[in-house]
């Protein structure tokens with residue numbers, strides 16, 4: 378399983394995305410498409426990106442009853458995305474159903490990744506709002522283990538957690554890690570950040586990088602720098 382830099386395409390619509398992609402003439406990219414763009418433009422945006430030859434991590438974070446998730450995953454599988462995801466909080470039964478729905482008749486399927494606890498959830502909110510009173514890092518590892526036991530391919534986590542996830546879930550269990558910044562760039566609203574080079578050292582399999590590339594004065598140069606630091 379190769380490592381890659383995934384660009385988080387948090388654009389409001391097709392026009393902004395196309396303007397961004399046009400700068401990368403002839404290059405095959407790995408793009409993360411989230412709810413905003415998908416809900417604004419619909420599945421056609423996915424087909425268009427695939428027509429341009431790029432790979433897609435469709436970040437829709439499904440969480441519903443197993444049967445509904447299974448059917449929704451079958452639709453995403455037909456869209457030919459490369460990675461999609463679910464909330465591990467949906468239970469092992471839901472994750473197993475997701476995997477089933479995703480698997481095509483010929484046995485192939487996109488990679489399936491779990492979201493553990495969102496980084497926006499603090500220990501305090503988890504305890505008070507969700508009545509989960511275990512330590513946050515224990516909950517994250519438990520959810521990761523549930524995902525691995527359900528046959529999923531990996532989790533989204535911080536690069537700082539990648540080593541522990543690999544220890545608990547196995548070396549080949551993928552860690553997809555956002556929160557990446559160049560040593561000399563703006564941190565923005567991210568709290569715990571690491572450089573692409575450090576993420577590589579910590580064992581991240583895929584890094585998800587948004588604004589350090591999309592908001593750079595020269596996005597192509599920023600992307601190349603990121604690839605060089607992470608893969609080089």
Ligand code: C5P
Pocket residue numbers: 385387411495496497533555556557565567585586587588589
């Ligand atoms: O612009 P930036 O590099 O911060 O973008 C990171 C991307 O990763 C965004 O799309 C963000 O929603 C996503 N993400 C994150 N932290 C998580 C999960 C997803 O930053 N824990």
